[in-house]
Amino acid sequence: MIHSKIISLVTTALLLLLLCCSSGFANDPLEEWSPAFDPSGAEFVYLLSCVGHPAIEGVGVGFKIRDRLWEESGGRIYVDFRPLSQLGGEKDVINKLNFGAIQGMMSSSVAAANIAPALGIVNLPYIVDSFDKLEKFRSDEKTWGPFRDAALSKGLQVIDFTGYGSYGWATTTPVANRKQAENVNFRIAEAPVNIDVYKAWGLKFAVLPWPDVPQALQTGVIDGLDHTPIVCNISKKFTVAKYYTQLDYAQGLYVHIINQGWLKKLPADLQEIFLRVVKEESANARMLTRQQQEEQIAAAKESGVTFFTIPEEDKAAMIKDCDKVYQVWGDKIGKEYFDLVKSTL
Numbered sequence: 001m002i003h004s005k006i007i008s009l010v011t012t013a014l015l016l017l018l019l020c021c022s023s024g025f026a027n028d029p030l031e032e033w034s035p036a037f038d039p040s041g042a043e044f045v046y047l048l049s050c051v052g053h054p055a056i057e058g059v060g061v062g063f064k065i066r067d068r069l070w071e072e073s074g075g076r077i078y079v080d081f082r083p084l085s086q087l088g089g090e091k092d093v094i095n096k097l098n099f100g101a102i103q104g105m106m107s108s109s110v111a112a113a114n115i116a117p118a119l120g121i122v123n124l125p126y127i128v129d130s131f132d133k134l135e136k137f138r139s140d141e142k143t144w145g146p147f148r149d150a151a152l153s154k155g156l157q158v159i160d161f162t163g164y165g166s167y168g169w170a171t172t173t174p175v176a177n178r179k180q181a182e183n184v185n186f187r188i189a190e191a192p193v194n195i196d197v198y199k200a201w202g203l204k205f206a207v208l209p210w211p212d213v214p215q216a217l218q219t220g221v222i223d224g225l226d227h228t229p230i231v232c233n234i235s236k237k238f239t240v241a242k243y244y245t246q247l248d249y250a251q252g253l254y255v256h257i258i259n260q261g262w263l264k265k266l267p268a269d270l271q272e273i274f275l276r277v278v279k280e281e282s283a284n285a286r287m288l289t290r291q292q293q294e295e296q297i298a299a300a301k302e303s304g305v306t307f308f309t310i311p312e313e314d315k316a317a318m319i320k321d322c323d324k325v326y327q328v329w330g331d332k333i334g335k336e337y338f339d340l341v342k343s344t345l
Contacts, residue, residue: 029084030054033063037070042078044266046274049087049096050106050254051210055234057292058162058254059083061285062106068277073270089209090114091190098154103262106162109253110191117332118150119158121341123193124329125249126319131290133345134163134251138286143344146337155260159275160282164252165228165293170241172223174306178314181245184224187213193329194226200321217241228252230289233296238305245308247315256282 028034033054039045046069052059066079087093087102090111096102113120122128128137137143138161148158175181185204188194198205206222216222217240225237231252232238256278266274301307310318330338 033060035066035070037075039070039078039080041075042070043076044078044270046077046079046104046262047087047102048079048081048104048106049093049102050081050083051085051090051108052083052106052164052231052254053234054083056164056230057285057288058164059106061162061281064285065278065281068281069274072273072277077266077270077274085211089211097156097257097259100259100261102259104256104258106254106256108164108189109161109251109255110189110194112253112255112257113191113193115154115156115257116150117329118146118334118337119255120191120193120329121147121333121338122253123191123197123250124326125197125322126315127342127345128251129249130166131163131251131286134253134286136345137341140344143341146334151257152260156257157260157263159256159258160278161253161255162282162285163289164254165230165289165296166246166248167226167228167250167252168247169245170225170227170232170237171243171245172217172220172241174243174308175224175245176308177311178317181224185222186224186226187216187222188226193325196325196328197322198226200325201318202321213237228293229300230293230296233300233305238300238303242304243306243308244300245310247310249318 048062050059050062054060054063062079062081062083066081069077069079087096090107091114093102093105094107094111094115097105107115109119109122113123128134151157169175169181169184169186171184173184175184181203185206186198187208188198188205190207190209195207206216208216208222213225217225217237225232225241227237229244232241232244263271263274297307326338
């Protein structure tokens, strides 16, 4: 009797194990991005963090940078890229970067303002609000230079950025205009610019870490999400939030920030290779992000998500409501730089 029970238990355990394996639960989610080389002999290791999923072009670039640097440095530099919040939430990772516990971070633009106020320029509504404006911002030394150097006093430097698309609202109920938005409780990032903007717009909001969003959305704690179509579709938020309002008020960025102490330890030839590869791959990723946004919107529509465009009069009113935000953040960022970016774009 006991013997038969043991056999039954073992059989059940084996069946559960096989079921888990066949369902993909036992698989490494990053297995397809594993390096095709042995990095153990690297002279320099660059530990790079990001919260996003590598299926997003602006995140997956980390693996492309890894592979190119390995090849072009002759195996001297290994980029140990850790997406999917493997090294913790962004606030924790910023602290690790400051202390040199890690060497690099692809910070979301919404979190980057916690490092230096000038990095918040890209989050202010309707300033860097299109792919074309973003490229103009990056290619002009007058706008790019102060952004690049904003965190130098902390021993950190922005070396480039990639993107994850145009910001809007994913909601569980239709939001075709601003009046309907007043009934929604939006999740926003742990970011000082966004908090000030949503207060100015007079909208309800909850500040939540990204890992808390799925449960909050499913349980109705929030019924709206301030994010981009790329992220909402790839991270399956559209399975709950079946409506999307295309505000296109800002470009979501992954700002590539490096610990200067580590960069300066690289020999001059490796510094040149490192910075060149990051620049080239980042530019390519931004180009691919435009295409990916179109693809993800089309895929979302096909799966039943309804898209809205906010009326022009509502957009004009929301811009007007940000006058005080522009003033406050203009002072934090530096009025001369803020006015320059605004007038240039």
